[in-house]
Amino acid sequence: MSVAVYFYQEDLIDVGVSFVLSLVLGYLVFHYLIEKYVYSKIKLIYKLIHNLKLGKDLKDALGEYVSNDPINDVEQEVKEWARVKKIEIDALKKQEKFRRDFLGNISHELKTPLFAVQGYIEALSDDAMEDPELARSFLSKASKNIERLSALISDLDAISKLESGEMQILYQRFDITALIREVFEQMELKARTKNITLTFKEKYQTSTFVYADKAKITQVLSNLIENSIKYGKEDGTTSLKIFELHDQILVEVTDDGNGIEEKHLSRIFERFFRVDKSRSRQEGGSGLGLAIVKHILEAHEQTITVRSTSGVGTTFAFTLARNK
Numbered sequence: 001m002s003v004a005v006y007f008y009q010e011d012l013i014d015v016g017v018s019f020v021l022s023l024v025l026g027y028l029v030f031h032y033l034i035e036k037y038v039y040s041k042i043k044l045i046y047k048l049i050h051n052l053k054l055g056k057d058l059k060d061a062l063g064e065y066v067s068n069d070p071i072n073d074v075e076q077e078v079k080e081w082a083r084v085k086k087i088e089i090d091a092l093k094k095q096e097k098f099r100r101d102f103l104g105n106i107s108h109e110l111k112t113p114l115f116a117v118q119g120y121i122e123a124l125s126d127d128a129m130e131d132p133e134l135a136r137s138f139l140s141k142a143s144k145n146i147e148r149l150s151a152l153i154s155d156l157d158a159i160s161k162l163e164s165g166e167m168q169i170l171y172q173r174f175d176i177t178a179l180i181r182e183v184f185e186q187m188e189l190k191a192r193t194k195n196i197t198l199t200f201k202e203k204y205q206t207s208t209f210v211y212a213d214k215a216k217i218t219q220v221l222s223n224l225i226e227n228s229i230k231y232g233k234e235d236g237t238t239s240l241k242i243f244e245l246h247d248q249i250l251v252e253v254t255d256d257g258n259g260i261e262e263k264h265l266s267r268i269f270e271r272f273f274r275v276d277k278s279r280s281r282q283e284g285g286s287g288l289g290l291a292i293v294k295h296i297l298e299a300h301e302q303t304i305t306v307r308s309t310s311g312v313g314t315t316f317a318f319t320l321a322r323n324k
């Protein structure tokens, strides 16, 4: 009986030892497999994502950095990676929509005057030639549309150069009061067609020097003053004011025209945005004037704002760097 119990105990020990041994062996094999096929792969993915995030090239992305806890960290990294990529994809989609809209707008804008010219030429070659009066009127309309086309092309050229950063800002010191008077002289004829008075008070006779690109600020002033005439009322007034701030000059262009409704104000500097499309076209506008103005001022690291009251008038105010 005691011999049987002895054997029975030995068997139990053998079974226990083999169980523990197989457990240890199983663990080692399992650990080895996990390490070889899963853990090392996760480490690779982790290193790849981490180093790509640091801006390394793909070929260097499997570099040195290894986390102490890649399994947990890889989850965080993947989440962060996905978040950043989503933002980038959304921005690219927005840009793509912007690009498509822009191309659509350009072709539409070019088509309108081009088809008008084509129409007048066809009419001339049909029977309008017989009537010299009519022929002259068609030729003059065709020529106005060609002017519109070339103004549009030069605005498109300006905006694409400004947006790509190709257009350099050539800074110089100049007197802004003298420039305002010069631009007023150039606009005099246009203002007279609507009997609009251009005012710049006597008190601004003393020179006020700014540091900016004179040719581009001339364009800013021309666009704003021209708009105040185009969208101003008959017998109205456009007045220019300047204010000396600490290290800047504030220039204000104010008209007493129809104004811009509040709901449109936030979009007024967008390319091709017009409150009243037919009025803008009738005035020969490209819809790019204010976008160009904003780009020019931003390239100078300056700002432009607009305030307007429907039926009362509009004020555009922009800053320039002061040069004492």
Ligand code: ADP
Pocket: 223, 227, 228, 230, 231, 232, 255, 257, 258, 259, 260, 268, 273, 274, 275, 276, 280, 281, 284, 285, 286, 287, 288, 289, 290, 291, 314
């Ligand atoms: P465009 O005059 O060629 O249409 P702009 O970019 O210069 O293009 O102006 C965009 C729009 O802003 C105009 O179509 C017009 O509706 C509005 N706008 C600009 N200036 C004024 C102003 N002084 N008064 C009223 N509306 C204005």
